[in-house]
Amino acid sequence: MVSVAYKNFEPLTECGQHFLGYLNKTLSFECRQAWYPALRMADVLLREGHFTGFRKLVCEASCRRDPAFQWGLCQRLGDLTADSKWDPETRQNAVALLGEVYRNDAVWGQQATVKQWIVDVLMQVASVPHAVKQTAEAVLRRFGTDKDTTKQALYQSCLKEDPSSYPLRVASPSLATPSLLDRVQDAPDVETRLRRLRRQRLKEWREAMYVPLQARANQQTSDKDRFLLMDRVKEFLDSDQKVFVLLGDCGSGKSTFNHALECDLWNAYKKVDGHIPLHIDLTVIDNPKYDLIGKQLSRIGFMEAQIMDMKLRRKFIVICDQYNDISQLHNFYTSNQFNRAGEWSATMMVSCRTENLVFDNQLQPGLFQQAVIAPFSEDQVQYYIDRYLFTQKPPWSAEQFLKSIHRIQGLRDQLKNPLLLSLFLDVFPYMIDPGRHPSTMEITRLAFYDILVEHWLERSKRRLEKQDLNPQERAAFELLTIDGFTMNCINYMKKLAVAIYMNQHGNPVVAYSRFEDEGTWKGDFFGWKDEKQLLCEACLLTRSGNQYQFIHPSLLEYGLALAIFDPRILGKIAATTSTLARRGNVVSGMNFEHQNVVENAGTSVEHVPDIGSPLYWRSFVNEPSILQFLEERVQQEILFKKQLLAIIEHSKTDMKWCTAAANAITILVRAGVQFIEADLRGIRIPGADLSHGIFDSAQLQGADLRK
Secondary structure (H helix, E strand, C coil): CHHHHCCCCCCHHHHHHHHHHHHHHHCCCCCCCCHHHHHHHHHHHHHCCCHHHHHHHHHHCCCCCCHHHHHHHHHHHHHHHHCCCCCHHHHHHHHHHHHHHHHCHHHHCCCHHHHHHHHHHHHHHHCCCCCCHHHHHHHHHHHHCCCCHHHHHHHHHHHHCCCCCCCCCCCCCCCCCCCHHHHHCCCCCHHHHHHHHHHHHHHHCCCCCCCCCEEECCCCCCCCCCEEHHHHHHHHHCCCCCEEEEEECCCCCHHHHHHHHHHHHHHCCCCCCCCEEEEEEHHHCCCCCCCHHHHHHHHCCCCHHHHHHHHHHCEEEEEEECHHHCCCCCCHHHHCCCCCCCCCEEEEEEEEEHHHCCCCCCCCHHHEEEEEECCCCHHHHHHHHHHHHHHHCCCCCHHHHHHHHHHCCCCCCHHHCHHHHHHHHHHHHHHCCCCCCHHHCCCCHHHHHHHHHHHHHHHHHHHHHHCCCCHHHHHHHHHHHHCCHHHHHHHHHHHHHHHHHHHHCCCCCEECCHHHHCCCHHHHHHCCCHHHHHHHHHCCEEEECCEEEECCHHHHHHHHHHHHCCHHHHCCCCCCCCHHHHCCCECCECCHHHCCCCCCCCCCCCCCCCCCCHHHHCCCCCCHHHHHHHHHHHHHCHHHHHHHHHHHHHCCCCHHHHHHHHHHHHHHHHCCCECCCEECCCCECCCCCCCCCCCCCCECCCCECCC
16 A cells, blocks of 8 residues: 555665665756755755745745655754754754655655655654654654554554664754863864954944934933933943843934944953953844854854854853844843853843833843933034034035024924934935025925935935846836836835835834745835835835835835825926915815915816825824825925815715815814815814814814814
């Protein structure tokens, strides 16, 4: 029966010879095209510690039923299960995958020789006392109780064979102290490699624009109780505490501070007995819950012997960046068992966005400290501008910059964010008419973002023009350019912003997996087609591992506001106009759709609301940043004003427009539009914010004004 269901069944000692013969035939250039590159790619993923990507690759490989591929897969899984450098969870997953290959004939086929070897590998794993012994035993028991009598017979036949001569690479346990051989022989040359790392990290540091950050003890502490963050961290490092959590908003300077701290520690580093500063971008570490330090040292080029020597003898200051950008937040100090017998000796610094901290309470209170980065003070803004003027030498003084910042409604506080301040200084020259003094111009927050986006995209276009693109990328770039590169990028940003609000309720971080998300809305923006990659690279996005987001949350909000109304679509230039010239307009008359809302507005036209607009499916009444973008757009664009009035008018006869109408009237009121003697009978605007609105003598009979 076995020979009928599973072809080529033979003793295990013979199936190895059978496989070698198969390799001799298939290792020719013509025959190895499918399985050979797949195994090479699998090796790359394993070397980098990416088991999740490895599993995805082998399970979806077109050659997965090829015997040569399956033998190579089993070999790698067997080695992984026996390798103590991998965390127990991953090793157990490797055992489970071996069981899947054995059982699932529909996916993996009926290669008896492969199944024989899987049993042999699992028996070897089950015979050695380590973390996956019980898992291997459980899988073997399931093989023996399979309801398929054919597979039971195969399993029993495998048990009768002698064990394979293939040795699994079982790693020896680490010694708590150096062995006699270690003391006699020369220890690995760690210091030479550390000096090279120190030079590299110090070379990458740009101190010219760094502003010493200030912080508060926690989010409840008054902004008056600030302290210098670097001084507080140095006090922490001199104490017995083990974990410091640094909180801050996006763009507040967390990563810059981490680099500054690392370089400061490298400058103070003492050989042999000094703490080694180690900066780790958590997004590039596969499963950082286990062996975090070892994985990072391996990734940056340290040899295994050097890593083991440092684990036994050295202490680390681990600076963990991008904690908020990994898919599963975790207490890495606890899971890595830092400072326990036989484990890494380390003090840990973790930076995280304020809203995303999920750091459990397993730490004793005395071992844990935190600080919250404070926004730039006026003095820090002044200091940053002075440094900018010193390095860039623009034709304006620091006083002119500060006056312009103070006069932009809604932007002054945002520019206390270091990232936005640096972007503002970069685009400020493009916001001013030549020959005019900055103090004589009306500059709005919306105008800053309009110019910032266009300036960024034009710069991206010039960079891509000079970049050495491959033929496919060059063709995709030329197609995007023919259609208008900047407009294509802006459309990409608008659609992405809408998708984030529609699918993630505005959560700015998008986690994209090529294998899991291709064909979904995420694949529409981050897929592997050349034009998508170029658009993603050109726009104001940042990527950390598989995490994508706009470089600042306000740009996501701007993108959504632009999706609601974009003057570029009308062939207009989004020029800044005086807010004073627009404020105080009066809406009156019997019908919004057939009136002149301002003088010289031109002939009125029928405005049919767009049912696909975000105004239709989401309330923005409690999102002031988006509302400010939209109210300033109303003050610039008469057509947008008419569209909002048309939405309110439609709500009178169709309830489906009530959310959009509530958004519309909230925007108009904030923009200073007056509804004196307006016919508002029967409008449906539940939840609208009418604060400070002017509705003198307005007709509101039958209106739905519920809060």
